[in-house]
Amino acid sequence: MYYQLIIKDYIKSHPDIDMKIMLSTGNPNDVNIYLDNNPKEMKFFLLDIEFPNSKIRGIDLATKIRKNDLNAKIVFITTHEELMPMIFERKVEPLDYITKEKGINNIKRKIYTDLDITVERLVRPQNKRLKEFNFRIGSKQYNFDIDKINYFESLENTTNVFLHAINQNIEFPDTLKAISNKVPYFYRAHKSLLINPDNIQSINKQERKIYFKDGSSCDISRRRLVDFSREHPDLIER
Structure with missing residues (x-):
């Protein structure tokens, strides 16, 4: 055509x-x-x-x-x-x-x-990539290096989110939808997971797991795995 x-x-x-x-x-x-x-x-x-x-x-x-x-x-x-x-x-x-x-x-x-x-x-x-991710816990604001964040995880039956970073986890009130608007280049790996693609080391298709450069891991849904495999074939374990 x-x-x-x-x-x-x-x-x-x-x-x-x-x-x-x-x-x-x-x-x-x-x-x-x-x-x-x-x-x-x-x-x-x-x-x-x-x-x-x-x-x-x-x-x-x-x-x-x-x-x-x-x-x-x-x-x-x-x-x-x-x-x-x-x-x-x-x-x-x-x-x-x-x-x-x-x-x-x-x-x-x-x-x-x-x-x-x-x-x-x-x-x-x-x-346009952010250098820092800002969030509040109570009245205090925190500024976190975006490059150190592996993924965000929403918590069931709460309005809180876990920030999973290199050697650190932080819980704070927010939603994945709101976070996605701040960092649109992060990838929705699961309905409860929003990942930083820059920190991915590899993806295991059999286990349906994402492995990050610091050795940590998280799950990825079957449908999202198909999409991500097509867009980033270099990250799939052979």
């Missing part, structure tokens, strides 16, 4: 940005399956409004995407300009609407511009 080649060329020309194509397909059912299994993973979507021989339309996929992720960037590329009013009715708020009739060069230029906007709004803010 030519559009896939355009995006691949963009990725090659921006080696400093962590981007990859997660799915390229002409079958909308594949998109539905991926969305169900990875509701928050994909951020940029290039969709046709209609698919040949399918009752599922691109506008239906866009509606589902928008329900899952308010920040996702959706771009429509199509010949069906008469369907534009439906986009506004569904309130999917696309980033762009590209018409095929204007030619390949125009399409490439617009996709590049849309990817630039996506990077500026979504990728670069996430790449």
Whole structure:
């Protein structure tokens, strides 16, 4: 598909940005399956409004995407300009609407511009790494070196979280959701675990365990293991 080649060329020309194509397909059912299994993973979507021989339309996929992720960037590329009013009715708020009739060069230029906007709004803010993680216990504030944190663990039936660091564990009131907003580059390894990927030594697929550089470990769920293995194959024990 030519559009896939355009995006691949963009990725090659921006080696400093962590981007990859997660799915390229002409079958909308594949998109539905991926969305169900990875509701928050994909951020940029290039969709046709209609698919040949399918009752599922691109506008239906866009509606589902928008329900899952308010920040996702959706771009429509199509010949069906008469369907534009439906986009506004569904309130999917696309980033762009590209018409095929204007030619390949125009399409490439617009996709590049849309990817630039996506990077500026979504990728670069996430790449801003904190040096310290701040939290409170009572009236006292603590500043903790982010590089020494292996993972955060939520405690069942409480509103407290454990900070697991090198040679140190600290309990304080917070939620993983709030912490994830502060350190979006940390990885949700389990519903109760948020890990620092920079401190991972290896991952054992059989045990479904993450081993950190200081020798400590934690569990990882089966579904998250599949996702993480695909994104970081170098960390999987052979």
